Amino acid sequence: MSKQTKFLLNEDQMPKFWYNLQADLPKPMPAVLHPGTLQPVGPDDLAPLFPMALIMQEVSQEREIEIPEPVRDVFRLWRPAPLFRAHRLEKALGTPAKIYYKYEGGSPAGSHKPNTAVPQAFYNQEAGIKRLVTETGAGQWGSSLAFAGSLYGLEVEVFQVRVSYDQKPYRRALMETYGARCVASPSHETVYGRSVLAKNPNHPGSLGIAISEAVELAVQREDTKYALGSVLNHVLLHQTIIGQEAMLQMQMANDWPDVVVGCAGGGSNLAGIAFPFIGHGLRGGQKPRIVAVEPAACPTLTRGKYAYDFGDTGHMTPLTKMYTLGSQFTPPGFHAGGLRYHGMAPLVSHCKALGLLEAVAYDQVACFEAGVLFARNEGIVPAPESNHAIKGAIEEAMRCKREGKAETILFCLSGHGHFDMTSYQKYFAGELTDEHYDETELALALASLPNVPETV
Amino acid sequence: MSKQTKFLLNEDQMPKFWYNLQADLPKPMPAVLHPGTLQPVGPDDLAPLFPMALIMQEVSQEREIEIPEPVRDVFRLWRPAPLFRAHRLEKALGTPAKIYYKYEGGSPAGSHKPNTAVPQAFYNQEAGIKRLVTETGAGQWGSSLAFAGSLYGLEVEVFQVRVSYDQKPYRRALMETYGARCVASPSHETVYGRSVLAKNPNHPGSLGIAISEAVELAVQREDTKYALGSVLNHVLLHQTIIGQEAMLQMQMANDWPDVVVGCAGGGSNLAGIAFPFIGHGLRGGQKPRIVAVEPAACPTLTRGKYAYDFGDTGHMTPLTKMYTLGSQFTPPGFHAGGLRYHGMAPLVSHCKALGLLEAVAYDQVACFEAGVLFARNEGIVPAPESNHAIKGAIEEAMRCKREGKAETILFCLSGHGHFDMTSYQKYFAGELTDEHYDETELALALASLPNVPETV
Numbered sequence: 001m002s003k004q005t006k007f008l009l010n011e012d013q014m015p016k017f018w019y020n021l022q023a024d025l026p027k028p029m030p031a032v033l034h035p036g037t038l039q040p041v042g043p044d045d046l047a048p049l050f051p052m053a054l055i056m057q058e059v060s061q062e063r064e065i066e067i068p069e070p071v072r073d074v075f076r077l078w079r080p081a082p083l084f085r086a087h088r089l090e091k092a093l094g095t096p097a098k099i100y101y102k103y104e105g106g107s108p109a110g111s112h113k114p115n116t117a118v119p120q121a122f123y124n125q126e127a128g129i130k131r132l133v134t135e136t137g138a139g140q141w142g143s144s145l146a147f148a149g150s151l152y153g154l155e156v157e158v159f160q161v162r163v164s165y166d167q168k169p170y171r172r173a174l175m176e177t178y179g180a181r182c183v184a185s186p187s188h189e190t191v192y193g194r195s196v197l198a199k200n201p202n203h204p205g206s207l208g209i210a211i212s213e214a215v216e217l218a219v220q221r222e223d224t225k226y227a228l229g230s231v232l233n234h235v236l237l238h239q240t241i242i243g244q245e246a247m248l249q250m251q252m253a254n255d256w257p258d259v260v261v262g263c264a265g266g267g268s269n270l271a272g273i274a275f276p277f278i279g280h281g282l283r284g285g286q287k288p289r290i291v292a293v294e295p296a297a298c299p300t301l302t303r304g305k306y307a308y309d310f311g312d313t314g315h316m317t318p319l320t321k322m323y324t325l326g327s328q329f330t331p332p333g334f335h336a337g338g339l340r341y342h343g344m345a346p347l348v349s350h351c352k353a354l355g356l357l358e359a360v361a362y363d364q365v366a367c368f369e370a371g372v373l374f375a376r377n378e379g380i381v382p383a384p385e386s387n388h389a390i391k392g393a394i395e396e397a398m399r400c401k402r403e404g405k406a407e408t409i410l411f412c413l414s415g416h417g418h419f420d421m422t423s424y425q426k427y428f429a430g431e432l433t434d435e436h437y438d439e440t441e442l443a444l445a446l447a448s449l450p451n452v453p454e455t456v
Numbered sequence: 457m458s459k460q461t462k463f464l465l466n467e468d469q470m471p472k473f474w475y476n477l478q479a480d481l482p483k484p485m486p487a488v489l490h491p492g493t494l495q496p497v498g499p500d501d502l503a504p505l506f507p508m509a510l511i512m513q514e515v516s517q518e519r520e521i522e523i524p525e526p527v528r529d530v531f532r533l534w535r536p537a538p539l540f541r542a543h544r545l546e547k548a549l550g551t552p553a554k555i556y557y558k559y560e561g562g563s564p565a566g567s568h569k570p571n572t573a574v575p576q577a578f579y580n581q582e583a584g585i586k587r588l589v590t591e592t593g594a595g596q597w598g599s600s601l602a603f604a605g606s607l608y609g610l611e612v613e614v615f616q617v618r619v620s621y622d623q624k625p626y627r628r629a630l631m632e633t634y635g636a637r638c639v640a641s642p643s644h645e646t647v648y649g650r651s652v653l654a655k656n657p658n659h660p661g662s663l664g665i666a667i668s669e670a671v672e673l674a675v676q677r678e679d680t681k682y683a684l685g686s687v688l689n690h691v692l693l694h695q696t697i698i699g700q701e702a703m704l705q706m707q708m709a710n711d712w713p714d715v716v717v718g719c720a721g722g723g724s725n726l727a728g729i730a731f732p733f734i735g736h737g738l739r740g741g742q743k744p745r746i747v748a749v750e751p752a753a754c755p756t757l758t759r760g761k762y763a764y765d766f767g768d769t770g771h772m773t774p775l776t777k778m779y780t781l782g783s784q785f786t787p788p789g790f791h792a793g794g795l796r797y798h799g800m801a802p803l804v805s806h807c808k809a810l811g812l813l814e815a816v817a818y819d820q821v822a823c824f825e826a827g828v829l830f831a832r833n834e835g836i837v838p839a840p841e842s843n844h845a846i847k848g849a850i851e852e853a854m855r856c857k858r859e860g861k862a863e864t865i866l867f868c869l870s871g872h873g874h875f876d877m878t879s880y881q882k883y884f885a886g887e888l889t890d891e892h893y894d895e896t897e898l899a900l901a902l903a904s905l906p907n908v909p910e911t912v
Binding site for chain 2: 003004005006008010011073074076077078084088106107108110114147150151169170171172173174176177178179372375376377378379380381416418419421422424425428
């Protein structure tokens, strides 16, 4: 057996096209609806928010969409990303399973987010846009867009959820290093922010509120657009480069996954690693099981409802059909900030509804335990979000051990945890506990979903 | 002209030998002396501190020393490390120069330090050692040894300079994640630490004091050895893998450096990138200029004396001839903690004395300015130490612009700055100023160097 640890691609092996799963789906996605008319929205409805090139990607049914050369040129700073065989982790677990991980933490911002930040900045610059507004939780997305903006000379303004803004000043400093402006949300800079603060001046903020603030600002100015770091089809599309590279690398390893695991918040890194494998299966190739791992404290896929809902708290977005905990649901303050979103990407949700992927949920202490075991064997200290994928992969490996099966497991290590060391400190101090949402609040949030007739 | 950005080696191209510059020197290094007898120390004198395999590397005159396969196996987690062409930085500077950088921040601890931490842990484990004690400033070395210890089942205890222990809790959390124990120095755990605290209970600590504490503990126990992250010959030897890989990668790029730049604190990353090129030149090959960049606030090579001195403040180490500011000199508290050391590696100092390398010193604000320009063009946010190398490379590139010369510049980007974002925050807030040492203190420290006759 080869002891090879790292499977590297050369720059000229970097994919030239993103893979669009919509081309291979057995059933098309449900339409996106205007909340007032409940009629499907068209490209023009989205034009105040996004440049037309991204809107066209949002609705495209083409299987392959070309990655522009200037985008590939920036990707060369960290892509192709390495695929690792986790020899030491396998040994520590005593599992017959083979574990591979695709590592996305080598990007400048330390996560998979620049994979979409760079093309989004590129298409906006091409369209003559001067300024991008966005939201961020822990700051992985905000720092990635700040990085991309700095390369294309775009102003970037980030509404950061206040609790993260206060607790994670290092991510903010990273955004500022790339030249972005960072504002705590809810803020006084928007009508919606002021309305939230009027009710509760100490509101800790949420992703849903920050999205509302960013959208409000974006629609007001001609030279300004909005950018979203997950959930939307074009964002998921941009992340498919992860899985496309991983497929080439699994071939280099003369192996193929039986299971593909990813953590799921908005759904983009899961889609990135999984969609190319799902599509390969739908076209008749060997299809791995796909496992989405979410936090037990925000269990969108495992406890949510598959229904039409708003993407934001302020109800400025169109309605999309997705697994949701309700747009009024506020997840408890656990440490994987990137997974604290009430909804799940419509395309990931559609796959779940079609039986193309499974979902599990784990509590945060167990996920940190998995992350520390990983760090002590494989060296990389993972982001709290990525710890969920590791936990999922370890559970699969332990199942293989019980069943005596030498299956091949692939997971996406979406980012490093160097900005999240306070969480690890708390874990070691025994101060990290499992967070629980309020069952009554969840029931209320699910009961207040918008009323959309089944026939639509 | 090729637009290739990244020059990658495969695992099987990773060097199998470290390069020992001592084999090619025109004049041997001055002897290491026992401080009492002023007689040269032999391997046995060092045996309480280090395993014999490392002592033999310390004194070896062999050109090539084999890298053990189990060490290479761990290196595969992040090595070979990439070499980048800084196309965007070149464009931003408008220089005809070509700028390359070797990036060592992709290691699990985020810097070049694991290159020596891993073999040091390996040889200690081979020798039956159970515990390693060391010192650390900002924490790059401590976290690297903690990582290496976790892979070999060694206990690791780190004396961290108190000011960093208090100001940089995230690096400490990283050490703890790898399972190490971290103690603020000066501490109550050693005789020397207690003596320092008796005089000043609020002493901020220094690398020299932390070394004394670690050495004191190491010599007391049979199963415990000391580990040093820079300065010593074997540490510099382990870092030569950087330059050896860079030479292969410059060949891939069909190019060769006219100038090689590295930041210099203890001297190990500079030695790592530069020694293979110096040796190549000494053996008749094309020799680049070598530029060591140090902080103006701790200007060992540019303002220090080439003389015998102690490596620590408590005078527990042997005497080595090196550029030194005096072992009683306490550098001011600038942000490149890894460059706050009173001495310079004896082998680097010897090269300086032989005219094989040059040195320059820059103030910290100018270095941060260079680092931010780099981040906004190349994406990677550099460690404050690495900002010195960037500043040096930019100065060379601007000289090329003035002189209209298309020279090739190579520098070592020794680590990322994700643990150093408070420094960047201060820089952007305008709170970062250039620190200055006390001229009187420096004069006194230089005047109190040990008295070693020239004839020794």
